[in-house]
Amino acid sequence: MNREDLIAGLGEIVGQENVLSSEMDLELYSYDASLDRARPDVVVLPGSTEEVSKIMALAYRERIPILGRGSGTNLTGGTIPVRGGIVVHFSRMNRILEVDIPNRTVTVEPGIITLDLQNEMLKRGFVYAPDPASQKVSTIGGNFGENAGGPHCLKYGTTTNHVIGAEIVLYDGTVIETGGKSQDNPGYDVLGLFVGSEGTLGLATKMILKLIRAPEAVKTMLAIFETIEDGANTVSEIIAEGIIPATLEMMDNIVMRAVEETIKVGYPLDAACVLIIELDGMPDGMDKKADLVMEICRRNNVREVKMARDAAERDLLWAGRKGAFGSIGQLMPSYLCCDGTVPRTKLPEVLAKVMEAGKKYDLPIGNVFHAGDGNLHPLIMFDERDPDQLERVKKLGSEILKICADAGGTISGEHGVGLEKLSETRFIFSEQDLEFERKIKKAIDPAGILNPGKMIPSPLQ
């Protein structure tokens, strides 16, 4: 099928106004938050499951690559159409379909913005917990595709723990439903397979999500440390003490400086790092828990612990954390956000090795990350226009993931594999492991049209 016929065929399904094919449109869909670039042949904006099913059937009939896109904020090249083809942008499918408070669920379309959903639920006293720092922009469909995490996932779990059902369009347009509102479902964990599959197995057109009651009490603290080691040891000790805070987020000096240049939160510019520690739950016992956390901080040489006195102060502390990646843009034109996870007790040792590696490649690194989960996000700063720097950044990014894997960790905490970490999958998977994944992919997407070239590397020659 030539491109003109494809555009016309898609127009018949969704209306010509919902098909984008100009040079400018294709350029706009050629990138996401990673370093890679490639243009699709056409972009389509469906308005219903039926339309997605027809688009998929057309792609299968004509063997055209197809990929789903939320807001394109993923950091690993998940929405880069490396083999051209059709990008299905879910921006029109952004409705809340049902709020079922007695069953504590909400059913949504994939294009809804994560924070919009969360704000809507909060008005009713409920929380949809997974809160990627990109929540102002990211979509639930994209969170589903990447199994997104976020600061509050330490206590509440990542997206996979909160999606209890989904409607999925398969490679040939077949629509299946998996999971649901009942507590247990027999058979294979089909839903679990699709969450985090980076759009390589099917496109989710509806999701049933779990709601939890908004906590009655919240305490947010900023603990300031003179060394990264003291901050990291505090993280392990808090959890060893049996306390699971809602969040335990760390930010180092470089990142604090960048934040202060943009958001002005009042972070201490002469400290090595800060921890944002948030406790939530019932008011009873909350003060006692906070006292214990402060005591642990003191045992680890904390300089000071500041307690947010009201919602405005808490929001300011969070604005700094959630705006940290963007603030890095003040220091250098580009950054690569690495995403590796290590057992949390290994944090001090691994962070030291990461900074050493940065020196070796002569590239500055800032750290802002989900310390409670042992999920590191070294932000390597550079100038994308300089090919030599770009080369060094890629090598350093890979070396950092190797450091994490060698420490008993893994190559992604929440950002997935995408295009960027295909080679690095071999740090954690054997050829047999990867071959098994290829068999799953082949069984569910026999023509290999769904987001090809992502997540699973080709066999070694």
Ligand SMILES: Cc1cc2nc3c(=O)[nH]c(=O)nc-3n(C[C@H](O)[C@H](O)[C@H](O)COP(=O)(O)OP(=O)(O)OC[C@H]3O[C@@H](n4cnc5c(N)ncnc54)[C@H](O)[C@@H]3O)c2cc1C
């Ligand atoms: C500043 C910044 C901060 C970030 N912070 C976090 C964080 O704290 N935690 C975190 O986990 N991530 C974070 N991210 C990464 C990113 O925001 C997440 O991966 C997010 O889930 C992507 O959502 P999206 O709507 O942009 O999806 P996209 O980037 O558009 O898509 C992501 C993947 O999902 C697939 N997909 C999209 N829609 C569907 C669908 N309907 N069905 C099946 N597959 C689909 C795509 O094909 C792609 O593979 C951050 C990114 C940035 C830029």
